[in-house]
Amino acid sequence: MRTVKIAILAAVLVGLAGLVACNRDTDERQNTTSKALAGQQTAAQKPAEKPDADEGEEGEEGPATPAAVATEKPAPQQTSGKQFVYNFDSDTPGQLPAKCHAARTGSGAESKWAVMDDPTAPSKPNVVAQTSTDQTDYRFPLLIADVGSFQDLDLSVRFKAVSGSVDRAGGLVFRLKDPNNYYIVRANALENNYRLYRVVNGRRSQFAGANLKVTSGEWHELRVEAAGNKITCYYDGTKKIEATDDTFKDAGKVGLWTKADSVTYFDDLKVGAN
Numbered sequence: 001m002r003t004v005k006i007a008i009l010a011a012v013l014v015g016l017a018g019l020v021a022c023n024r025d026t027d028e029r030q031n032t033t034s035k036a037l038a039g040q041q042t043a044a045q046k047p048a049e050k051p052d053a054d055e056g057e058e059g060e061e062g063p064a065t066p067a068a069v070a071t072e073k074p075a076p077q078q079t080s081g082k083q084f085v086y087n088f089d090s091d092t093p094g095q096l097p098a099k100c101h102a103a104r105t106g107s108g109a110e111s112k113w114a115v116m117d118d119p120t121a122p123s124k125p126n127v128v129a130q131t132s133t134d135q136t137d138y139r140f141p142l143l144i145a146d147v148g149s150f151q152d153l154d155l156s157v158r159f160k161a162v163s164g165s166v167d168r169a170g171g172l173v174f175r176l177k178d179p180n181n182y183y184i185v186r187a188n189a190l191e192n193n194y195r196l197y198r199v200v201n202g203r204r205s206q207f208a209g210a211n212l213k214v215t216s217g218e219w220h221e222l223r224v225e226a227a228g229n230k231i232t233c234y235y236d237g238t239k240k241i242e243a244t245d246d247t248f249k250d251a252g253k254v255g256l257w258t259k260a261d262s263v264t265y266f267d268d269l270k271v272g273a274n
């Protein structure tokens, strides 16, 4: 009887040891799998830090000969301390907001901007929306503010990426000379990145950027400070990009930007001259 008990105890102990060993194997496999996944994610994110593969050797995109654009009507340069806010709340739904005009870089359909009411608007009741869903890839709808031009500035806007399958993005343009020449910082909800470009003669080239989560259907804040040749960009209140560039040193207009078939809502565009 005693021998039988010892045999059972021994069998139980061997069984327990086996279970522990199995668990350890499982943990190790899980760790290995996690590490492999992490490696894949890192590898998958890496190309996004560089300009797109189709941007060419110099990282430029766009036609060799740009589409003609209208000359911008000059606007007085604003002195330090002057601020303007566009909340679109006293504008008429279905129309362009006051003191703004629509434009486009690239080709495809003209941009289609309109004030509309949105129950989720950061300032109620209205937002301004780009609603054209033309899928032309190299097509950048612009909404340019007419009030003035700004050199050193603090510029911000709230935006909500609503839809888009070619692109789903929202951005701020500044130091704009005309719809073929400006700086643009934008967030993309399909690519989960935030990028700073210069557009020169209608050709776009990225010179700084950051990878971050950009959710669709929610309001986020884009903000840029430009001081001399230094450009600092924030996303939802956090500094994400610091860069220097000497392409556009003079004062220029500011505005909103989307790409391709992006339907994007914007609200509370604020600009101050520093």
Ligand SMILES: [Ca+2]
Residues within 6 Å of the ligand: 087, 088, 089, 121, 122, 123, 124, 125, 126, 127, 267, 268
């Ligand atoms: Ca509003």
